Amino acid sequence: MLMNLFKFKGGVKPPTNKTQSVTQPIAVAPMPSRLVVPLHQSIGGTPRPVVQVGDKVLKGQLIGEADGWISAAIHAPTSGTVLDVGMHVQPHPSGLDALCVVIEPDGKDEWIERQPFDYANATPEAVREYLQQSGVVGLGGAVFPTHGKLTPSKTVPMEELVINGAECEPFITCDDLLMRERAEEVVRGIAVFRDLLQPQKVLIGIEDNKPEAAEAMRAAVKAIGEVFLVVQVPTLYPAGGAKQLIRVLTGKEVPAAKRSTDLGVQCFNVATAYTAWRAIAHGEPVVSRLVTVTGNVHHPRNYEVLIGTPMDELLKLATPHPDTDGIIMGGPMMGFLVPEPSVPVVKATNCLIAHDDRLFPPKAPEMPCIRCGSCARACPHELQPFEMYWFARAKNFGKTQEYHIFDCIECGCCSFVCPSRIPLVQYFRFAKSEIWAREREKNAADQAKTRFEFKQFREEREKSEKAEKLAKAAAAQAAKKAAEAAAAGESGASPVGEAPAATAAVDSEKEAKKAAIEAAMARAKAQREAAQPKNTEALTPEQQREVATVDARREAAGIADAPPAEKTE
Known part of the structure; x- marks a missing residue:
């Protein structure tokens, strides 16, 4: 047939x-x-x-x-x-x-x-x-x-x-x-x-x-x-x-x-x-x-x-x-x-x-591309090898991708017909490997960035959850006190003129806000302490006396939030 x-x-x-x-x-x-x-x-x-x-x-x-x-x-x-x-x-x-x-x-x-x-x-x-x-x-x-x-x-x-x-x-x-x-x-x-x-x-x-x-x-x-x-x-x-x-x-x-x-x-x-x-x-x-x-x-x-x-x-x-x-x-x-x-x-x-050199004699030296177009006519995938060659040689790998370098099957037809004896396939392999390497580096950087951002998000979430727990605990404590006060009032044990239950609810809310503020202040203080340089490990006796004098002045001035100097033996 x-x-x-x-x-x-x-x-x-x-x-x-x-x-x-x-x-x-x-x-x-x-x-x-x-x-x-x-x-x-x-x-x-x-x-x-x-x-x-x-x-x-x-x-x-x-x-x-x-x-x-x-x-x-x-x-x-x-x-x-x-x-x-x-x-x-x-x-x-x-x-x-x-x-x-x-x-x-x-x-x-x-x-x-x-x-x-x-x-x-x-x-x-x-x-x-x-x-x-x-x-x-x-x-x-x-x-x-x-x-x-x-x-x-x-x-x-x-x-x-x-x-x-x-x-x-x-x-x-x-x-x-x-x-x-x-x-x-x-x-x-x-x-x-x-x-x-x-x-x-x-x-x-x-x-x-x-x-x-x-x-x-x-x-x-x-x-x-x-x-x-x-x-x-x-x-x-x-x-x-x-x-x-x-x-x-x-x-x-x-x-x-x-x-x-x-x-x-x-x-x-x-x-x-x-x-x-x-x-x-x-x-x-x-x-x-x-x-x-x-x-x-x-x-x-x-x-x-x-x-x-x-x-x-x-x-x-x-x-x-x-x-x-x-x-x-x-x-x-x-x-x-x-x-x-x-x-x-x-x-x-x-x-x-x-x-051996008889079957495969060494190639003559590579000559400049003359843009004859022989490689393009021989390419079975209808690419433009001479353009990909120029951009691969210049390490402009973005342009090689615009000319569809990854469609190249590396068959060698372009190198076979090139009158300038340019090893075109070797340039294309080099460009592909560089593009792959850069993609791997970019992916690794993107993954590192994602991990860092997730870590920050997790830390912020943990802080907010901790503050929320503290606020809830304070609110529960305030509500408990209000309930006890209300119970005492119903039994006649409360003094005349005690605030009603509505006042107790307002106080509970204030207590919750106060607890949240205190928790935020505690976090800020912990961050300041963590950021303080610790460079007092090897002080001379004279330096230690100077530090002690400064600490004493700070205490007398009432600076409570200043971190104390580390004690040295």
Whole structure:
């Protein structure tokens, strides 16, 4: 079936460098010496560790419990012993530490007891909760918890379910090999998503430079008896972006301030559908993923790798050349050099590229911007990168926000086409981080101000409550005396001409006011005493005599409210 395709603005065509790693089938990476499993591997909260040092764990056992709804559980990738639950370097450009569980494999690779999940007879809420507990997240790079995206909009009917098999980044071929070799399980996972979202149609988008993957997916769809439509889209970076693929397949443009579900569309990666099916059909949580190992190596290939495997151990399987000087996680457009070669593979790791100056020569010096507009023409989100660059460079971050800097997906198209070789994405990342930092500082200041104002309000409230209690007590005492006087008058014990009950009520009110005034004076006196400097701790005998003389004069003058000097021994 043919369908009309749409185009998105911008995009580039960098060298794909994909053929090197698709000549061999997927291999299973051997067991590493140890596994360092970060607990925070998805967007959302950080899972809480549920194991301790010395615990024995089985493959697939829960080691990190989901923290909130937008979070996903973490499981042991193999059986072994927990060596540490602490901070270790994570695969992130910042090089910061993250809470990790370190496991020493016992070599048995012994699974927990597994059983399929009967999703056909389960409620949608139960299926989503099961996927959360199985640690299923988006494996296309965003690692958003999948169960959160499987909740349809209550107001907008789901029209299209888009499955992303485009894999547009150069060098990365793990999704290509997954669709070639495990297409049936991918399609069954897509069917689970279809059953939960109930879309009108399902579209599987694959770039036209992957004909084998497209054919395998069509065969699997036919064999299972589904009506999913496999569509080959033009090879253009970043066609694998969710918004770009939605635009190409449906013609819908997702605004920056909205989600795709607001337009009746949802998008998932093919690897996400595969892991969801493995969790439901086999009871297997996400403990491994496919990773492309390529770049400056002798034997590029795709491996099924346990989460937590040190990257340098994985890279050795492809036999890197001696001049390899780093590891890029992800593709060359949006990837980054990892801070240490031993950082672990995580759920977001789809590719490792051995770096050297031959494949990635050092960039020539940055030149001034000539305002040619090439970056604006290449931007798939129709932004104006050159304007954002000028304001980011000038640290005018307010202006960068006026030019919608947070709509930038950091795809790198602008840097790729810039004739002045300006690393535009780096400027945008800098501006975003500064804006976030200032927002955090502002929020902290606002919270401190709120706490201070509440403290003042509480103190004033306590003072007024205390004064009110004193006034009530004085009024009650006065009323009691008036009642006693009235009782004495009725019994004939009161003298002639005693004030009537009305006079007693007036006196009671006066007493209450007097008590309130006295309480206010007591507070004022306490405040004055608290404000008095206490600098008489170390006086000489002569100074003490002078102070005593002054105190005596003050007493003789009748200055009662003046605070006395502190006595010293």
